[in-house]
Amino acid sequence: MRFALVTALSIALGACAALPGDGPAAINISAQDIEGDATVSGYSLISINSSNIEAIKRYRPLAFANEFKGVGNGGSSTLLGVGDTLMVGIWEAAPDGLFSSGEAGYSQIPAVIDESGHIFIPYAGRVRASGLSVEGLRQSIQNKLIGKAVEPQVLVTLQEKLSKTAVVVGDVAKPGVYPLPLRNTRLLDLVASAGGSREATYETVVTLKRGRRSGTTRLEHLIDYPENNVLIAPNDNVLLSHRPRTFSAFGAVKSNQLVPFRTKSVTLAEALATVGGLNDFRADAGGIFLFRYEDADLVRELRPQAADRVNGASTVPVVYRLNLRDPSGFFTARFFEMRDKDILYVSNHPTAELGKFLQIIAPLISNVSTVQGITD
Template sequence: MRFIAVTFLSVALAACAALPGDGPGAFNISSQDIEAESNSSDYTIIKLDSSNIEAIKRYRPLSFANQFHGVGGGGSSSELGVGDVLGVGIWEATPDGLFTNSDSNSSQIPVVIDETGNIFIPYAGRVRAVGLTVEGLRQSIQKKLVGKAVEPQVLVSLREKLSKTAVVVGDVAKPGVYPLPLRNTRLLDIVANAGGSRKATYETVVTLKRGRRSGTTRLEDLIDYPENNVLISPSDNILLSHRPRTFSAFGAIKSNQLVPFKTKDMTLAEALATVGGLNDNKADAAGIFLFRYEDASLVRAVRPELAQRFASDQTVPVVYRVSLRDPGGFFLARFFEMRDKDILYVSNHPTAELGKFLQIIAPLISNVSSVQNLTD
């Protein structure tokens, strides 16, 4: 019997050392708090509490706006360019003039600025237009007609500013090339001109490409945070893409899965409910973790002591922790907003390892009992 007991103990200890795990426990991650204070840490841990939840809620994601801040003129300049469509009206003081007809003493001449930068006006010949304003071109035409037409009066109107355009493609109702008016044009203006998104706004992302600069944001962020509604510049390329939001859930929950957002907004409490809540047999209610990348400005606002560690335009891997053992944790989870590509992890309770251990040794206990009965 002593030999059997020793053998049983040896096997049990070996089984305990080989227990499978679903992921790090709450203690394992918490122990990294000390490392998070050092410059060598790869991520930052933030424990959700009443003092920082408001700062997180008030944060405005403006990295897209900062990417294009001070870059671009916001529309077309007043100078004319190749491809612009103009209307030229010429009036004379006599019914017998060069530009009069049976209906009026004027003529309306549609013109397009050609690739050489000129337009053609009868009796005035080729007139340089590129680089001039509408008023400058009007004066130039009128001077060329002096001595040919009778007291000519000229009016030039800009019909289409095709020399300065932006391209809108992707999941929009009317993709195409859109001329930019002389007034400042913002990103939402040109998206509206293209008919708007064909999908739900909260499932649509906007990518703006300007030269070597490129930035992406949610379409809704252009409305919720007006700073992101940046000015458009000539030759901008805008892509709208349907990109449904999802989060991943792992650990001691009912089932590990990739979960789509079914509504515009989802809180941490709703996310836990969506995956079926915590596993009663394994979950540590004090070990609810959420992994995401945050802008450095938010991390500095929540943890000022880390202000010198991160550049202003840097993104920082952050682990948020909340405990549902405290009733206040439920209120924090109710106000904490989930984001696209968040990773939600629920750690195992330490006693869950004992449960695994008992499952492994149950057959051994049964075998020992059988052997003992035979011996007796």
Template sequence: MRILLVLVAAAGLFGCAALPGDGPAAINITTQDVEDSAQSGDYTVVTIDPGNIDAIRSYRPMAFANQFRGVGRGGSPTLLGVGDTLTVSIWEASPDGLFSSGDSGSSQIPSVVDEHGYIFVPYAGRVRAAGLSIEGLRQSVQKKLIGKAVEPQVLISLRDKLSSTAVVVGDVAKPGVYPLPLRDTRLLDLVAQAGGAREATYETVVTLKRGNRAGTTRLEDLIDYPENNVLISPNDNILLSHRPRTFSAFGAVKANQLVPFRTKSVTMAEALATVGGLRDERADANGVFLFRYEDAELVRRLKPELAEKLAGAETVPLVYKLGLRDPKGFFMSQHFEMRDKDILYVSNHPTAELGKFLQIIAPLISNYSTVQRITD
């Protein structure tokens, strides 16, 4: 019996040092030097507390809008160009005039700016249109009709500005090439013209390609953060893609799995509930961690001491730490929203290693007891 106890003790010392775990323990993460981690490019740790939860909740991501600053002025050119379709309306003072017809006393002439930049108007001939405003073209046509028509009055209406277009494709109801009106057109305006997204907005991402720049954001972010609803420029390409959001749960939770978002927003409290909550016999309630790549601007606000070291960075690997032993932690978990591809990890409590060891040696103790009974 004494020999058995010695072997068990030795096995215990070895087993505790070599037992597998689900991930780092809470103490292993919290003892990291934040500044050294940021400098070496590892990660930065932020403890969620009442002092910073409001800053995290109120942060407005601008990464999408920033992609297009200084690239394309947005909006459609006000001058006419090749391909624009027009209606030229001409009135005369005499009912017997060249363009008088029926009761209206006018003629409507459809025109298209040809490849050389001209339109054709009867009795006025070819008139230069490309590079002119609508008013400039109106004056030019009216001037050419003087002496041929009776006191002509000209009105020019723009039907489609096909010289300035943008393309919308992907998971939209009506993909196609859309002309841009003279007024400013924003990204959501064009998505609406294309019939909107086929799937839920919180499961749809928008990619805008302009020249050699490209940016991607959730469709709902264009609504929640209006500054991301950028002006459209001619030749922009817009792609809508169905991309459901998910988060992963690991560690001392009842279900380690990949979890899809079922609603527009999911809080950390709801995420933990979805995977069955913490395992009572293993979890460290003060070791709830969330891993994500966070905007550097937000990290600089949360950790001002890292502002200089994060200069020029766009995203930073960040670990949020939350303790649930304090009731305040539950309230904060209700206000912390999950994002796509977040990783949620709950560390083991240090005493959980003893439980693992007891599970390993339990068969050995059982077998020894059986042998003892047989021997006796």
């Protein structure tokens, strides 16, 4: 019987690595070979501590700005184009001239540049407007009226520059097509013209599509990081979408769940508190992990030795580790901010795995003891 008991225990111990669980143990995530070689593990492991938390806090997510750097001049061309709306004023030196009749003593003629690029002015006929500046069109009209009007003076005013527009759609108060003024127009200017977002800025993402280029960022990042407030170019398409932020909590926490952000910012300490903190009977306080895709520039700064492995990538998988066995870890957790779609995982303590193992083999030991007692 003793032999049977030893055999049963050996089989159970051999299967210990296959015990039921809700995730990897801390040793599986932070093994020496994984920490030393991201190409083997597929991710980089970075410990959150007082030496690097400042670098993490001051990092500025500018991937959106870099996508559109140097692309687009920010406003309309000064040259007129098809669809532009004009007002042409004509004065004459004589009170009985072609355009000076009436109380005003001059005539105002509204005009829209047609698909062929021309406008029509009485007695001047069809005048080429597309491709000219406002001043160039003024001189062209005035020259065509010489000999027909008495010392004509012409003023051309641009009413709406509909030849250069951008489109704003989605969760905005007033979606539509917006003409771009001659001055530089930035993304926030355009969003403001459309009435702004219908939802909270920290729950709204903005997508800018320019030709084959496309970029997405949080609306609040246009304010927090002014570099992201890029210049708008003609024919840009802007989409605002309501996209509430969430993070997922797994492992040895009191409540495994998908958690929405209730405020603009949520720290790692607040995230742990939201899910009820660590499970006293299972959690490894030294094995708190956060999984996310991190900007490659930040990874290069935090782990210079991994620079050659992240070259050419914009984002790379990173696992941050927090050790709450060290009291300073609680202070560090106050400054580490969560992001959308983060995964928070608390690993089981090794003794919790031992407890599972004992629960599994307890019936087997009991049965063997019963059989031995009957035999004796």
